[in-house]
Amino acid sequence: MNLLIKFLLIIIVFLNILGCSQNKTKVPGKPNVLLIIVDDQGYADFEPFENHSPEISTPNMNRLAEAGTVFTQAYTTAPVCSPSRAGLMTGKNQFRWDDKAGWGPGLPENVKTIAEYMKDAGYTTARIGKADFGINYHKFDVREYPLNHGYDYFLGFSAHAHDYWLTSEETAKRTPDPNGTSAHLGPLMENNGYKSYPDEEYLTDIFTNEAIKYLKKDKDAPFFLTLAYNSVHHIIHEVPKKYLDKYQVDPIHNYEPDSMETFGRQKPGTYSAYYEKYTRLGAIQDEDMRKFYLANLDCLDDNIGCVLDALKEQGLDKETMIIFVSDNGGSPLTGAKNTPLSAGKYSLWEGGIRVPMAISWPGKVEAGKVETSYVSATDILPTISNAAGINLTDETVDGIDLLHPNQDRVLVWRWGNTWAVRKGNWKLTNTNEQWGKGRPSKMYIKPISNDLSIKLFNLEEDPGERNNLAEQWPERVDELKEAYENWVNENSGKY
Template identity: 30%
Template sequence: MKFTSGYVSGLQCAPTRAGLLSGKYQQRFGFYHNRDVFNKVFLPQVTMPQVLKKSGYRTGMIGKWHLGRSLEAEYPHRRGFDEFYGFLYGMRGYLAPAKGGRLMRNNEPVKEHFGYLTDFLNRKAVSFVNKHSGKTPFFLYVAYNAPHYPLEAKEEYLKQYNTGNPDRDKQLAMMASVDEGVGLILDALKKNGQYDNTMVIFLNDNGGEPKRGASNGKLREGKNSLYEGGPRVPFAVSWPGKIKAKQISSIPVTSLDLFATTVDVAGGKMPTDTTFDSKSMLPILFGKTDKPNHETLFWQQTKEGWALRHKNWKLISPKEKAKAGKLELYDLATDVSETTDLADKHPDIVKKLHELYKEWHSKNNPKASVRM
């Protein structure tokens, strides 16, 4: 099932990952910006793999972590993942010698050989599937860093593209390697007889960066932006034995709900000693409802910059205009590119939505990054 209104809870890498793995708006615990990873605010949070392990799942994480690296207690293998292969930093290069953080297996550095990083991650993902299929239920989180900069691609794919923009060509070639990896993982599931019985979820952690050759189609701007190009991402779910194929849904969905959805699939229970924003998507995925889990979705990266979507209305407090008290209002049903500001035309709607933001914001931890 492909969702045309799929969202993540952040506008950049780390905050989105914190929301995904905690099942709650990351602002609730003071995680607004990538730099907040150094404040260790994610460390006390209950994580998705920790809960899934209680249902007997073997948990694995491959790729980019970006949720803490100064203490071993922050490493993936201490945060619920039985097996980790990847890197702790927010970025690293793809070709040896690579720029950025070193590869790790749990808490041990990996001796690196020449090759392409995405290929390494693909092989490890397939190995995990082969190792555990038919033996134990498993949860695998494959966090590709491609096409995050530095823009480095395999020549065999790079030569297939000639858009006139070298950065765009590299982006496409890097995504081709990710596409290859997704295919290899699906093939491994089929080979092991687990394809029909496995839910596969595909999404990004934020919109692409146009300045680095990415394209978000009709959506305005991209990564780090409150406009649709920032939090609206590719979002698809496959479960051949349970979900009818080739469906397209316009229901707004959020990455926050993947926590409760996976726990629901596993037959587990959400912890009751903390507050979650996550709700199971199974009723939507099974066609039992056409209503979204959340009537309103929120985003905030800085003190001045925030946005919300309520039904088809989008209210934005742009960072650069916030000091003047300027709010913008868009009707996403007719203006997905956010070209026509309707705030002056509908002050009553602006007021109503602003009150929704204030109520949401009052429940969050205000101790955000220094940009707040």
């Protein structure tokens, strides 16, 4: 063997030793980041909050809270999934570009996402679960598809929701309308193709298993993993039997094309008929709906526990920042509870936009702390950026670091023809008094637009927004109205 080859072999062996001896912190000081997004979880359905519903038990969410800080006044930028996720992923109020402030803001080419910032900073990035900007569903070649806005890997679905059981190609082929409803049915999207699972495998478990597989992979860089469960969104009754047994509720059969009867205006045999029957206050009501929800939430919590265990087993727990957030308030159509807040998903009442949120990062974020200052989901991007050493220069980012809340900041919301503004303990809104404050009704989904009068609330004294103080505090009304109008005039169309 000549000297040159010997020399090259020595170099190769040396490089290998270097590679093997690296632990999983690839860049000193840069944490891994796990962003867990859950769907439609109610404010009262999060055990770390003191006044949670006595019916729930979320021991693994409690673990997150004990290891870090929970926020009792965390807001999303919208009361439904797609616009809220657009705000969360970009750190910006999505109505900067979505002038309608509606269900489908999409993602403009020039608005940078957290994943893109992280990728630029040298992170390896992955998204598992739901991807939802409200438009361009089921398509690969669009800005809204995760591979086209900063993620190296994606496994999941691009839609509002997905059937929790039916992920096989066989069932999709027999279904006349697999994309016909808010929920999708059939194989998941994985990078540039599809991945089919047996219909016996449960979607929440699939996402957990794939996330754990990802955590176990040896990577060349710190990771940014977005784990976006669609639990506890419709179709709420689809839960493994052991959880249904625990809450003493009978299972409902899965969708079956050959035997599905017509429902409402939906044709027989369609998935739309099944969806409508079980999600719009049709076949499931009141107490049963709550039981299905509790079973679904319990399963979600167990799954989060598995991910936390895996992080620990891999020795990653000490060097991983975890952020946990629900994308909007609990839905009145799934059995979620938001007490003491009013209303829920679909409205700008506190129940629609104030959500469970927690952050942990050992040694950096205070453990066991309850933060009562108000914060926003737009703060997630700056918080993660700061942790990763990214210098944010975009002045149209609305968020600030979660670890340094500001109680004088102005938060604004626009949702259809309704709006709201918060500064200090005061909130001003034109949201309809009838919208969602009463018994669950199908009308929750569409705003009732005949009462858009101004209401003022002191959230410190009246978090349920029952006592309209607009007449007593006219100067406060003017101040907040001006703050809202100033924000809109200065920022609409700038992004």
